[in-house]
Amino acid sequence: MMVIENKYEIGQTVYLITDVDQRPRLITAIVVNKCDMFYEVTSGIDVSRHYDFEISQEKKLQINQ
Numbered sequence: 001m002m003v004i005e006n007k008y009e010i011g012q013t014v015y016l017i018t019d020v021d022q023r024p025r026l027i028t029a030i031v032v033n034k035c036d037m038f039y040e041v042t043s044g045i046d047v048s049r050h051y052d053f054e055i056s057q058e059k060k061l062q063i064n065q
Contacts, residue, residue, distance in 0.1 A: 006030050007052045008039055014055045016041070022059045 008014060012027045029040035031049060038049040 002032075004030070004032055004037065006037070006039075008055060008057075012057075014039075014041060014057055015059050016050065016054055017056050017060055018054065 008027050008030075010027050010030060013024050014027060015022050015024060023043045025041035025043040027039050028042045028047070031038040031040055036051075038051060039055060040047060040049050041055070
């Protein structure tokens, strides 16, 4: 049996820590395969997959580049 411990929930608003514009994104799916777990996030028509360490629940007002 596989137990999945997700950090974020479907429907939650999050931000990508590397996004300079800090656009809010909605978690629309949690994708699990044998080795990894990704969060699918949506902003408008843009959809992308990210690891939990790429996501924040809060806006990052300053991004280190």
